[in-house]
Amino acid sequence: xxxxxxxxxxxxxxxxxxxxxxxxxxxxxxxxxxxxxxxxxxxxxxxxxxxxxxxxxxxxxxxxxxxxxxxxxxxxxxxxxxxxxxxxxxxxxxxxxxxxxxxxxxxxxxxxxxxxxxxxxxxxxxxxxxxxxxxxxxxxxxxxxxxxxxxxxxxxxxxxxxxxxxxxxxxxxxxxxxxxxxxxxxxxxxxxxxxxxxxxxxxxxxxxxxxxxxxxxxxxxxxxxxxxxxxxxxxxxxxxxxxxxxxxxxxxxxxxxxxxxxxxxxxxxxxxxxxxxxxxxxxxxxxxxxxxxxxxxxxxxxxxxxxxxxxxxxxxxxxxxxxxxxxxxxxxxxxxxxxxxxxxxxxxxxxxxxxxxxxxxxxxxxxxxxxxxxxxxxxxxxxxxxxxxxxxxxxxxxxxxxxxxxxxxxxxxxxxxxxxxxxxxxxxxxxxxxxxxxxxxxxxxxxxxxxxxxxxxxxxxxxxxxxxxxxxxxxxxxxxxxxxxxxxxxxxxxxxxxxxxxxxxxxxxxxxxxxxxxxxxxxxxxxxxxxxxxxxxxxxxxxxxxxxxxxxxxxxxxxxxxxxxxxxxxxxxxxxxxxxxxxxxxxxxxxxxxxxxxxxxxxxxxxxxxxxxxxxxxxxxxxx
Amino acid sequence: xxxxxxxxxxxxxxxxxxxxxxxxxxxxxxxxxxxxxxxxxxxxxxxxxxxxxxxxxxxxxxxxxxxxxxxxxxxxxxxxxxxxxxxxxxxxxxxxxxxxxxxxxxxxxxxxxxxxxxxxxxxxxxxxxxxxxxxxxxxxxxxxxxxxxxxxxxxxxxxxxxxxxxxxxxxxxxxxxxxxxxxxxxxxxxxxxxxxxxxxxxxxxxxxxxxxxxxxxxxxxxxxx
Numbered sequence: 016x017x018x019x020x021x022x023x024x025x026x027x028x029x030x031x032x033x034x035x036x037x038x039x040x041x042x043x044x045x046x047x048x049x050x051x052x053x054x055x056x057x058x059x060x061x062x063x064x065x066x067x068x069x070x071x072x073x074x075x076x077x078x079x080x081x082x083x084x085x086x087x088x089x090x091x092x093x094x095x096x097x098x099x100x101x102x103x104x105x106x107x108x109x110x111x112x113x114x115x116x117x118x119x120x121x122x123x124x125x126x127x128x129x130x131x132x133x134x135x136x137x138x139x140x141x142x143x144x145x146x147x148x149x150x151x152x153x154x155x156x157x158x159x160x161x162x163x164x165x166x167x168x169x170x171x172x173x174x175x176x177x178x179x180x181x182x183x184x185x186x187x188x189x190x191x192x193x194x195x196x197x198x199x200x201x202x203x204x205x206x207x208x209x210x211x212x213x214x215x216x217x218x219x220x221x222x223x224x225x226x227x228x229x230x231x232x233x234x235x236x237x238x239x240x241x242x243x244x245x246x247x248x249x250x251x252x253x254x255x256x257x258x259x260x261x262x263x264x265x266x267x268x269x270x271x272x273x274x275x276x277x278x279x280x281x282x283x284x285x286x287x288x289x290x291x292x293x294x295x296x297x298x299x300x301x302x303x304x305x306x307x308x309x310x311x312x313x314x315x316x317x318x319x320x321x322x323x324x325x326x327x328x329x330x331x332x333x334x335x336x337x338x339x340x341x342x343x344x345x346x347x348x349x350x351x352x353x354x355x356x357x358x359x360x361x362x363x364x365x366x367x368x369x370x371x372x373x374x375x376x377x378x379x380x381x382x383x384x385x386x387x388x389x390x391x392x393x394x395x396x397x398x399x400x401x402x403x404x405x406x407x408x409x410x411x412x413x414x415x416x417x418x419x420x421x422x423x424x425x426x427x428x429x430x431x432x433x434x435x436x437x438x439x440x441x442x443x444x445x446x447x448x449x450x451x452x453x454x455x456x457x458x459x460x461x462x463x464x465x466x467x468x469x470x471x472x473x474x475x476x477x478x479x480x481x482x483x484x485x486x487x488x489x490x491x492x493x494x495x496x497x498x499x500x501x502x503x504x505x506x507x508x509x510x511x512x513x514x515x516x517x518x519x520x521x522x523x524x525x526x527x528x529x530x531x532x533x534x535x536x537x538x539x540x541x542x543x544x545x546x547x548x549x550x551x552x553x554x555x556x557x558x559x560x561x562x563x564x565x566x567x568x569x570x571x572x573x574x575x576x577x578x579x580x581x582x583x584x585x586x587x588x589x590x591x592x593x594x595x596x597x598x599x600x601x602x603x604x605x606x607x608x609x610x611x612x613x614x615x616x617x618x619x620x621x622x623x624x625x626x627x628x629x630x631x632x633x634x635x636x637x638x639x
Numbered sequence: 640x641x642x643x644x645x646x647x648x649x650x651x652x653x654x655x656x657x658x659x660x661x662x663x664x665x666x667x668x669x670x671x672x673x674x675x676x677x678x679x680x681x682x683x684x685x686x687x688x689x690x691x692x693x694x695x696x697x698x699x700x701x702x703x704x705x706x707x708x709x710x711x712x713x714x715x716x717x718x719x720x721x722x723x724x725x726x727x728x729x730x731x732x733x734x735x736x737x738x739x740x741x742x743x744x745x746x747x748x749x750x751x752x753x754x755x756x757x758x759x760x761x762x763x764x765x766x767x768x769x770x771x772x773x774x775x776x777x778x779x780x781x782x783x784x785x786x787x788x789x790x791x792x793x794x795x796x797x798x799x800x801x802x803x804x805x806x807x808x809x810x811x812x813x814x815x816x817x818x819x820x821x822x823x824x825x826x827x828x829x830x831x832x833x834x835x836x837x838x839x840x841x842x843x844x845x846x847x848x849x850x851x852x853x854x855x856x857x858x859x860x861x862x863x864x
Binding site for chain 2: 020023024027028505506508509511512513514515516519630631632633635
């Protein structure tokens with residue numbers, strides 16, 4: 016009866032009731048839409064925070080450039096080039112400062128030369144560069160400023176057997192080569208050279224061997240300082256009796272030993288890192304996982320012996336995820352990336368070979384493929400047999416096996432910081448305060464800043480909508496509670512005088528208001544959800560972003576069907592709109608609607624309490 | 640005649656945060672069925688407060704108010720108002736959104752009387768107070784003051800009680816309607832055996848009463864008994 020009477024009251028004031036319902040629905044819709052969009056933009060921010068990665072690469076900049084010149088015998092002229100001249104090598108320790116907030120790094124990465132053992136590192140039909148160390152004499156006294164004939168007397172080591180003799184030699188890049196005498200024997204390090212049109216200049220040969228480095232060392236200590244050595248890389252020595260017993264002679268023999276140990280340049284590089292995201296090829300998704308998994312946080316933290324190998328390396332050696340790979344790491348190169356290539360000499364400062372300092376079996380955790388594209392600078396590209404391992408998996412120090420050290424380069428030195436403008440600006444500010452010159456930091460965030468800006472704007476707009484909705488809801492509920500409850504004091508007083516209990520009076524008041532409030536909240540919540548959904552869909556159709564620089568590509572590819580993934584690759588865009596969360600959460604709308612309903616209940620109860628406190632007869636004695 | 644309500648040394652003090660006001664001071668009186676009582680006095684003399692206590696909307700600060708010997712403090716006063724005592728007012732106080740018929744049926748519905756029975760009874764009471772059937776479906780705002788007061792009386796008696804309390808029932812009426820209402824109240828007392836207690840300024844109403852009390856500054860005295 017209470018409810019019926021209460022509803023009768025509503026029905027008999029249709030304009031007031033309809034107005035309450037419509038205005039409440041409208042304000043609840045605003046409130047819910049604001050809430051849903053606010054949550055959605057927050058979820059998107061968190062999602063992008065997870066899938067995007069911000070890294071900084073560090074490069075020591077040269078103090079100046081210097082012109083250099085190389086003599087080209089066939090052209091009888093110098094070729095000129097500019098080379099960078101660096102000041103003192105700046106240690107990556109300068110990046111260790113308070114407040115930097117690194118997520119990983121900073122690291123100046125080394126790549127390690129791993130012994131080849133029986134792993135197949137090239138295709139069967141691929142050749143190898145010819146290199147050899149021979150004893151030879153010129154057929155006549157000569158200056159090898161052009162091709163001269165020499166007779167090979169003994170081959171100490173060679174990539175391929177040397178069947179022809181005499182051969183042509185040209186000290187191609189020396190303006191004034193030393194005279195060679197026919198009655199003397201020389202020890203020479205030679206590589207196959209170029210085919211030059213010497214005939215045009217009256218010479219006989221069109222194919223010549225050229226000098227390559229003899230025993231040489233570029234070994235440094237852990238701080239990157241060169242260790243003193245007598246080995247200067249001279250390509251030719253006059254062979255005198257007892258030469259091989261001298262230190263220099265022994266160094267030549269050791270170099271031969273090294274060539275054989277490394278199967279004539281058939282070693283493979285192993286890069287140790289704290290985070291694969293710091294390697295540009297992985298960061299840009301030029302290299303992507305085709306099988307298995309990336310290293311886990313645990314792998315990095317615990318130094319698990321796990322590795323990532325290339326698909327070609329895996330195919331050639333019939334290796335699969337889970338198989339074991341034996342790695343014997345000989346020396347480190349901190350100056351270059353494997354893609355950029357060596358520069359290091361093969362002997363240590365004492366003329367010995369580098370013995371492996373770390374040797375163990377690694378479990379293959381993942382197999383990667385390298386796609387097209389990339390940065391264009393081959394320092395950032397991946398070497399074809401490059402193996403990746405967690406830095407912490409190397410248990411022994413490489414300090415006595417550093418074959419080359421050099422200034423920090425973008426492809427050797429990087430760090431990762433949290434995403435967002437704030438994080439980057441904070442880093443820059445602190446970095447500038449360090450006052451370090453000649454170090455340049457470049458940030459890559461894959462467009463996160465722009466995206467973050469858009470999402471934060473959306474979040475702000477949502478918050479405004481939410482606030483406006485909330486204020487409107489509060490005003491509306493207070494206003495209508497006043498109309499439906501506070502203004503019904505006399506009605507309540509009459510009911511009390513007619514013998515209705517306070518509870519019955521409260522029920523009679525509440526039933527009607529709450530019916531409309533419930534309907535209004537539900538309708539508003541539903542409308543708000545639709546508005547939020549539509550706004551979110553609109554946002555997706557106008558906003559796109561490039562996930563190539565995030566670590567989400569692989570994850571998204573997995574989420575999509577294979578066919579879609581192939582299409583995505585074919586487009587080569589990496590523009591994945593699917594990364595946006597566009598589904599608004601019904602629970603948010605439900606929560607907002609429930610809050611409004613509960614607030615209405617609260618306001619109604621408070622109004623009813625005040626009504627019931629009034630003295631009925633005193634109220635009713637007042638004449639209207 | 641049988642006493643239905645008795646007030647013994649009834650005192651009532653309004654207590655606010657800052658002050659106490661004695662609205663009634665040691666009121667002693669009794670009311671019997673079948674009689675009409677008038678309580679007269681100036682505004683603020685305590686008449687309405689006394690009526691409020693008689694209606695069971697509050698209890699005396701001191702003293703005792705009994706209904707057929709039962710202390711009102713110990714009674715279910717909501718049930719008392721529902722079943723035994725009804726109040727009518729100067730401003731009629733009908734439910735404006737309910738029809739005349741629904742207003743009269745309201746207390747019966749509270750008593751869980753089936754709708755059909757309630758409707759029949761309501762017709763009977765409305766007929767008794769002389770309201771034409773054409774007005775039954777109208778809302779109070781659409782009928783005159785006298786008609787509204789007749790509906791209020793019909794609603795009061797529809798509850799089937801024995802005490803009718805009236806607060807200036809003719810205050811808003813013209814002399815013709817006033818006469819009708821006074822006759823109705825007298826009839827309820829004398830024919831239907833109600834104890835009718837009327838708070839009034841109106842001499843004609845007081846003249847029609849069997850007993851007249853005067854209230855001055857919370858003190859009740861018999862004017863005519």
